[in-house]
Amino acid sequence: MELMELLTGRRTYRRFLQKEVSRDIIDEILYAARLASSAANKQPLSYVVIRDAKKVEDVFQCTRWAGYLPPGDGQPKDGEKPVLFIAVVENLSVSQDCDTDAGLAIGNMTLAAWNHGVGSCIIGACDKTKLSAMFGLTQEQKLHTVVAFGYPSHKSRITDAEEPGDIKYYLDENRDYVVPKRKREDVVTFL
Ligand SMILES: Cc1cc2nc3c(=O)[nH]c(=O)nc-3n(C[C@H](O)[C@H](O)[C@H](O)COP(=O)(O)O)c2cc1C
Known part of the structure; x- marks a missing residue:
């Protein structure tokens, strides 16, 4: 896709087809994240990929969608939910100042996904305590966001x-x- 077309189409998507995202596309999304610039090149971020259907549902249960809409309109229903999450994790022993790095990595990830027609929703509104336990994060790690992915149905x-x-x-x-x-x-x- 041409760059400006890619940037214009890369919106937030909140309802998805129940179609798997291939391993090749997931690998490209992760590569795009690793390509992002990083303050002092410290690269303090790591990623947890959740693609097992049961685990995706467990993560989904900890997320809140479309705060400006009534829940019946914004929260994806069965048959509309994302098929993949990638959690962005800050490794505090490497750096305590990860926010810009995370934004750049997430930007790259969502663009790389959209280049293959895979839509995304960045989720800050989630139960980070529950999710951190689910992902086995240590005291030195902090969950930044989870990013939901899938082929959009809207x-x-x-x-x-x-x-x-x-x-x-x-x-x-x-x-x-x-x-x-x-x-x-x-x-x-x-x-
Ligand atoms: C840091 C960040 C956190 C976000 N958290 C959520 C969220 O918890 N739930 C949600 O539905 N959307 C979330 N979004 C998506 C925004 O609502 C969305 O980017 C905004 O409405 C603009 O839409 P656009 O991405 O299509 O331009 C988040 C976006 C960012 C950048």
Whole structure:
């Protein structure tokens, strides 16, 4: 895909086909994560891949989706749930300052996935205590986020936010996501 097409289409997806993501694509997503820039090249992140269906369901139960929508609209139902999670883990003995590294790695992962038509949802709203125990994380490790993946069964498009504060995404008449982005003039200053 052409880069700007890739960036435009790489939206957050929250309903998925129940179709497996191949091992080759998973490996490419992980390679993309490892390619990301890292402060002082410390590379403090590691990854836990969850693709066994029962474990994916266990992780799913610890996640919350689409906070701006009523749960009946935003939370994926049976037959719509993601088929894969990749957890991003901070290794605090390597660095205590992992947030930018994590953002860059997650950006690479979600783009690499979308390059194969695999959609994603970054999940910060999750039960990190439960998930950390599930993943066997040590005291030196901290769960940053889990990223959900799958082939989307809906569309998502961006629109200009009419007012700068109008940032809540919503579903249109086809239950596709519409995601307002602040207008260029509201966020860019040229000096
Ligand atoms: C750090 C971070 C945490 C997020 N956490 C959640 C989450 O817990 N649940 C969810 O449904 N979406 C989550 N999202 C997705 C955002 O809601 C989404 O990126 C935003 O609505 C804009 O949509 P877009 O990604 O299509 O541009 C998160 C995104 C980021 C960057």
